[in-house]
Amino acid sequence: MASRRKLKKDIDFLTFEVISDCYNYIYLHPGxxxxxxxxxKETVANRNKLVARVNHPDGKDNAKLVKAHYKAVFKELIDNTDASFTKLSELIKA
Known part of the structure; x- marks a missing residue:
């Protein structure tokens, strides 16, 4: 990860993409x-949790632990975003 700032921007971008698609679905398919x-709500809760983890890394003295921590945060971001889009996709199919 290049920087915490970039990671936070990625978290915000993906979170707002999910939220945007959700609101588009509500607009097009009321009910x-x-x-x-x-x-x-789940997406916003995950966003807040991830930003808190970015702000407080594990093992500040060990660079390898910090790097592993940020990689884990990024992987969790991708997994949470994929899960949210999958849930929305299931609603669209129904």
């Missing part, structure tokens, strides 16, 4: 608002 709002 499933509760399920989509749950996806949005």
């Amino acid at each position: 499933n608002e509760e399920k989509v709002i749950d996806i949005i």
Whole structure:
């Protein structure tokens, strides 16, 4: 990871992409608002958790531990985003 700032921007970008797609779905398909709002709430909670983890890395003295920590945060970001898009995709198919 290049920097914490870039990682935070990536977290915000992917989170807002999920939220944007959720609101587009609500606009185009009224009636499933509760399920989509749950996806949005889960996405925002994951965003807040990831930003907190970025701000407080494990093992500040050891560079390898810090690098591993940020890689784990980035992997979790990708996994959470994929899960959110999958849930939204399942709603679209239904």
